[in-house]
Amino acid sequence: MRIGFPLTRFVLSILALGELVLGAPAIAAEPDFRLTTGMVEPWTNSAGTGFHQMLIRDLFQRRGLKAELDVNLASARAFKLADDGVTDGLAGRVAGMEKEFPNLVAIPERMFVNDFVACGLPGTSLPANWGDLGPRAVAHIIGWQVFEHNLPKVRDLSTVKDSSQLLALLRSGHTELILHERWQAMWQAQRQGLKLVCTDAPLARTPMFIYLNRRHGALVEPLAQTLRAMKADGSYDAIARTAFGDLGASTTGLK
Structure with a gap:
């Protein structure tokens, strides 16, 4: 039987629709967990290859879970959203936040240690401690x-x-030393094409943690165990080298 024009057009339309469906990219699955951080480059970046982003993805993936990390610079808002359960948690936050936000539980293994350092131009005498800063600009x-x-x-x-x-200020000579967080200082200097030297021994060190909303409390200890295992098997260091390796500073004190 000869297929008439209307039927032929119908068959061709169905075939074309099938090609569109089969050829369309798969819709990415929603993550099981969505956390936020308040830290920017080089801890996070638009490509998703910042230290925080890679570590969170790998950490949760090892537990069979998909997690994504968003940047929220409004710190008070970020904590409230996590405490209310709108988001699942936070990354890169100081210890003790559960005192103010009782629905948050810290994973009992530090995510990293934040070093606060003094930096200057090459040849600058760097301070050994807070007291050495007294006579300086x-x-x-x-x-x-x-x-x-x-x-x-x-x-x-x-x-x-x-x-x-x-x-x-440093480039123009209006100050001798700047005080900053080590990795942000190095990243910003590289971006500006400025040679920068920073104290190896930090002026202050602050352990930083991952928090989850307490509805995920069953995952707190397993994730802590996984994070410890990543530090032991070298994968944590590999992530750090990928994120910071071209900034010219050692990552050995990060964990």
């Missing part, structure tokens, strides 16, 4: 409490709103 980002609480009275103090302004 120093700058830091306003609101960073680790510096505001520990910095002694110095000869000259400048405060700025971000990392870029901080390095601009």
Whole structure:
């Protein structure tokens, strides 16, 4: 039987639709867990290859779970969303936050250690401790409490709103030393083409943790065990080298 034009067109339409369906990219599955962090480059980046992003994905994947990490710079808002269960948790946060947010539980293995350092241009004499900063011209980002609480009275103090302004002061000679978090300082200096030297021994060290909403409490100890295993088997170090390797500083103290 000869197929008439309307039927032929119908058959061809069905075949075309099938090609579209078969050829369409698969829709990515939603993650099992969605966490947030307040840390930016190089801890996170738009490509998803920052230290926080890679570590969280690998950590949860080893437990058969898919996790994604978003950046939320509004710290108070991020904690409230996690405490309310809107998000599943947070990464890269200081210890003790469960005192203020009772629905949060910290994974009892530190995610990393944040080093706060003094940096200068090559040839600059670097301080060994807080007391050495007294006779110097120093700058830091306003609101960073680790510096505001520990910095002694110095000869000259400048405060700025971000990392870029901080390095601009150093480049222009308006300050001798800047105080910053090690990896953000190195990343920003590389981005600006500025050679920077930082203290090997930090002025302060702060352990940082992953928090989960307590409805995921059954995962807290298993994830801690997995994180310890990653540190022992070298995979943690591999992630650190991938994220920070070209910044010219050692990652040995990170964990």
